[in-house]
Amino acid sequence: MTNGSFNVLIVDDNEMNRDTLARRLRQQGFSSKMAVDGREALSIVRNEKFDLVLLDIMMPEVDGYEVLQTIKTDEGLRHIPVIMISAMEEIESVMKCMEMGAEDYLTKPFDPVLLQAAIARCLKKAPTPVAEIQPPVAPIPLPPQPSGQRTVLQATTTLTQKTPAPTTNLPSVDVMPLDEVIGRIVNSGKVSRKGYRHLSNSLFHSLFTNRRLTEHEFSQLNLLFNLIQVGQIKIVD
Incomplete structure (x- = not known):
């Protein structure tokens, strides 16, 4: 699967941040579109298909919290991974976003290595684009078995069903959650x-x-x- 198969929405009210993210995504082979605020982001994401959203937290009017909540409570949008964008001093805000359903976060200024790693983690969880899903391969028919004999698959299945899964019995340890x-x-x-x-x-x-x-x-x-x-x-x- 190529990076060009994925479309990323960049949401940030700072033009320099948007341009920086778009340039780095382009260098990694991703397609992207930009929104200047939360209101525009919601309008775009409802009308176009995206595989990932890079979302700034602090924006005027409709902020990142509201956009994230809308995406994660909408049945048609909640499957889209969201990476939050925050300043270093907004760690508590990042924790709140993770609890609301965000998949990852990035800090400003953007580190290209961390950006690539965060995107890779999220896109691994994303469903494969429909155009790249291969049709199922027809099963190869097994030759007929003599009466009273079982195939290896049947024997293995029976053995697996009869063998209980091992359990791990560790002593009780008083540890902090x-x-x-x-x-x-x-x-x-x-x-x-x-x-x-x-x-x-x-x-x-x-x-x-x-x-x-x-x-x-x-x-x-x-x-x-x-x-x-x-x-x-x-x-x-």
Whole structure:
């Protein structure tokens, strides 16, 4: 699948930011369209098809919160991934947007590597454009089996049905909830070795006690590691 198959809507009231994003998207082979405010963005996204929205938070009249809420509560639009755009000091706003359904975020000024990584993460979750969906391949008929014999597929299916899935029985461990650990690190703006231990213990406990990470926890982890990568959260001894 080529990047040109995807269409991105850029929503920002700052002309320089719009032009910068459009240029970098063009360099990566994406098609894009721009909206100067939230009202225009909603009008465009309802009338054209987009695979991704890059959405600024702070805009006059209809801001990024309202646009995000409208997209994520509309059955016809909620499938579109949204990456929020914020200044470094708007971390609390970013957390709010992630809870409202945003898939990712970018900080200003835009880092081209982080931009590319965020877009790649979101487009991996996006459905394949209809034009690129290949027709299903007809199954190859199996030769007839002698009476009383089973195919390998039938035998494997029977074995799988009779074999119970292994369970992980770990001892009960008193650990801090994962979202609480991440929240403390983000609020403090730094992480120590002790903080890393708490994070590792909470993550291990969440993954290996017969429970999957929630979408909210995935978003929090993604936010935390990105903040560390861009230096917003300092690593201390």
